[in-house]
Amino acid sequence: MKFQKIALLLILGVCAVSGLAFAAESCDDAPALKTPYMIDLGDKYVTPDGMAYNPVDNNIYLVIPAAVEEGDAPLLVITPDDKVKEVFRIPANPDTKHAGVLGIAFGQDGNLYVADSQEISGHVNHNGRLLRIVFEDGNPVRCEVLATNFVAPNGLTVANGKVYFCETRVTEDTPCPLTSGLFCFDLKELDPANPYRAKTYVSETDCDPHFIFQFKTNDPDWRVGANGCSSSVDGKVYVANFGDKQIYELTFGADGSKVTKVRNVIPCPNERKKLMSIDGIRVDSTHGCIFFADFAGNAVHKVCISTGKVTTLAKNPVGTGADGALDRCSEVCRRGNKLYISNIDLPFDNDNDAPHSLSVIEL
Ligand SMILES: [Ca+2]
Numbered sequence: 001m002k003f004q005k006i007a008l009l010l011i012l013g014v015c016a017v018s019g020l021a022f023a024a025e026s027c028d029d030a031p032a033l034k035t036p037y038m039i040d041l042g043d044k045y046v047t048p049d050g051m052a053y054n055p056v057d058n059n060i061y062l063v064i065p066a067a068v069e070e071g072d073a074p075l076l077v078i079t080p081d082d083k084v085k086e087v088f089r090i091p092a093n094p095d096t097k098h099a100g101v102l103g104i105a106f107g108q109d110g111n112l113y114v115a116d117s118q119e120i121s122g123h124v125n126h127n128g129r130l131l132r133i134v135f136e137d138g139n140p141v142r143c144e145v146l147a148t149n150f151v152a153p154n155g156l157t158v159a160n161g162k163v164y165f166c167e168t169r170v171t172e173d174t175p176c177p178l179t180s181g182l183f184c185f186d187l188k189e190l191d192p193a194n195p196y197r198a199k200t201y202v203s204e205t206d207c208d209p210h211f212i213f214q215f216k217t218n219d220p221d222w223r224v225g226a227n228g229c230s231s232s233v234d235g236k237v238y239v240a241n242f243g244d245k246q247i248y249e250l251t252f253g254a255d256g257s258k259v260t261k262v263r264n265v266i267p268c269p270n271e272r273k274k275l276m277s278i279d280g281i282r283v284d285s286t287h288g289c290i291f292f293a294d295f296a297g298n299a300v301h302k303v304c305i306s307t308g309k310v311t312t313l314a315k316n317p318v319g320t321g322a323d324g325a326l327d328r329c330s331e332v333c334r335r336g337n338k339l340y341i342s343n344i345d346l347p348f349d350n351d352n353d354a355p356h357s358l359s360v361i362e363l
């Protein structure tokens with residue numbers, strides 16, 4: 001049966017396989033739309049975004065970028081019983097007075113790696129940074145600056161002994177087509193005593209050597225490039241092209257920093273028509289799928305990595321986010337059988353309004 005499927009794939013091309021049924025726990029079944037429940041963050045945490053599950057304490061860590069006001073950025077935990085607790089403050093960039101933190105992920109070293117966008121706080125003039133929150137005895141104790149001079153760092157993942165993060169655009173302006181891509185640093189080369197200053201992007205061939213993958217976004221209406229970033233247990237890295245509604249699967253050579261193969265996870269245009277954007281993404285290696293937030297469409301979907309079939313899990317018109325409704329959602333994070341969705345609630349055809357919330361779906 002398996003060989004028949006592979007033969008079908010070869011003959012029909014990936015667009016034609018969406019009707020195929022895969023094994024139990026299938027990644028491309030089509031359940032009814034879910035009704036999320038709400039975690040109310042209160043009135044202090046108004047733009048929740050990046051999340052990372054920590055298997056050590058079973059908490060989900062959540063950052064709140066200083067997007068609509070100045071200041072440092074709270075780091076919260078969502079405890080296993082869904083209580084909200086602030087555990088650290090990520091200091092603002094002293095030059096801008098903002099901490100625009102977005103993507104976060106834990107390394108094998110137990111520390112939390114952080115993409116400080118600054119662009120979301122209104123500073124696109126290469127103020128973005130790569131940060132590390134050092135954990136001691138299970139607690140965050142200090143923040144280190146590891147690298148600087150980025151425009152718009154966004155989704156971030158740690159795999160293969162490397163930290164990978166998206167640069168959502170490479171210039172201060174937003175031309176169409178728009179160039180963006182992926183930075184990669186070996187954890188061993190990062191030194192907080194001597195932060196790396198990235199070379200400013202000049203052209204496709206004249207840019208920082210750590211900028212290992214780049215592409216164009218052609219959508220004229222959403223000029224937003226590389227956004228969500230996640231990795232699988234076998235060391236592949238997935239990068240979302242926000243405006244063009246695509247996810248790239250990157251395969252690396254032995255050292256984890258040279259891209260040897262790029263594959264479109266959603267090759268079929270009819271599947272991409274179910275979406276308006278791809279923001280935060282999270283690979284579920286166990287079930288062979290990627291969950292993702294559709295910021296522009298105010299929806300959450302999953303895509304089967306092998307077939308490219310997209311299934312919508314939740315979607316509603318933007319509003320306040322009351323009763324668990326999605327409210328300009330931007331990131332997803334799985335814990336057990338639940339998918340946590342952060343509602344960054346940015347004012348794009350929307351008001352940043354109470355309740356300030358996460359939505360949670362029982363899968
Ligand atoms: Ca994002």
Ligand SMILES: [Ca+2]
Pocket residue numbers: 319320321322327343345352353354355356357
């Ligand atoms: Ca809201």
Ligand SMILES: [Ca+2]
Pocket residue numbers: 318319320321327328345350351352353
């Ligand atoms: Ca709202």
